[in-house]
Amino acid sequence: MDDRQGSLEWAEQKAKEIATLLLFWYEKNKRLLPWRTTADPYAIWLSEIMLQQTQVDAVIPYYRRFLEQFPTIRDLARAPLEAVLKAWENMGYYSRARHLHAAARLVVDSHGGQLPQDPDDLKALPGIGPYTAGAILSIAFGKPVPAVDGNVKRVLSRLFAVDRPLNDGSTQRYISLLAEKLVPAENAGLFNSALMELGALLCRPGMPTCSACPLTSICLAYAGNSQHQLPVAGKRAKRPHKEAAAVILRDSGNRLLIVQRPADGFLGGLWKFPGGMVNPGETVSEGLKNRCREELNLSVSVREPLLTLQQGYTHFQLTLHVFSGTILEGNPGLPATGNWLWASVGDIRRFPFSRAELRILEALFP
DNA sequence: AACGCGGGGGG
DNA sequence: CCCCCAGCGTT
Incomplete structure (x- = not known):
């Protein structure tokens, strides 16, 4: 997690400019997604769980059906697990559904049916890890904390020309520090969403669309024409x-x-x-x-x-x-x-x- | 740190 | 065929 290029300090200096450019781009270019029109922490929580390792287009119909069937945390907590699994059927990673269901029951039993706003209480709920906690805290509760997902890792690896393997633990900690420096005190939720949206729409794996990117004036990979080589991939196992x-x-x-x-x-x-x-x-x-x-x-x-x-x-x-x-x-x-x-x-x-x-x-x- | 955990989209 | 996806929990 050493900061060889002094990027942490540079990130802090550039944070305001990056946020301004990014939020302006986001308001003009963001997709209209169902979880972007709600302020209900439960709905935002649900969307973040479903979006773990699952693409937006695949999630949308599940998200709508799930909220229709389980409109509140209490409805979800009351439901049998079997019904929740049926609603999750064919989406994969079923532990997400089991954990969500267990977490809903914990929220009802220990938090009065309201999703807790304390970061440690939130992370203590099954299925809520560092990313999801950051996403909920910033998007649903307006707290100025980062939310580092795969998109953000890729975007920041290019923005700051991080040439170490992304799936390395120390690299991830370094990226999280960068994200912490960047997240603005106001509009943290919008900023985090914008960073992810940039990764999903423009700063994609392999061939980023730099011509449309609002951050090329800042981007170290773009400056060094290394955007196609970043991020550095780790090694992967073959499937038996x-x-x-x-x-x-x-x-x-x-x-x-x-x-x-x-x-x-x-x-x-x-x-x-x-x-x-x-x-x-x-x-x-x-x-x-x-x-x-x-x-x-x-x-x-x-x-x-x-x-x-x-x-x-x-x-x-x-x-x-x-x-x-x-x-x-x-x-x-x-x-x-x-x-x-x-x-x-x-x-x-x-x-x-x-x-x-x-x-x-x-x-x-x- | 490494692994188990689904299913699908896209090059 | 490959990679990757709004990651988390366990060991």
């Missing part, structure tokens, strides 16, 4: 490939057997069809039978392949084989964790599923 299998089992009433995933794990709390990962050394069919026994203490016969699909996740690429099958022995046992039930085709979409299961449903029961 994994194999999994699932089975469609029906009872005498033609209902489908579904299983709920453990609350804290991968896709936690969402429902799935019986099955799981195929281990090395197992055939797909063996793996499927073994997973059914482990998962439900169920002996199944694997019949015919119904479909195979590819699904990408953050840390691996999955090939999922789906089979029809029959139960050879007994009824499903209690799984170690979670729950199971028989769902009719008409009812099954009331349960929250991940993208892979949604694709299975779409293919087999359109």
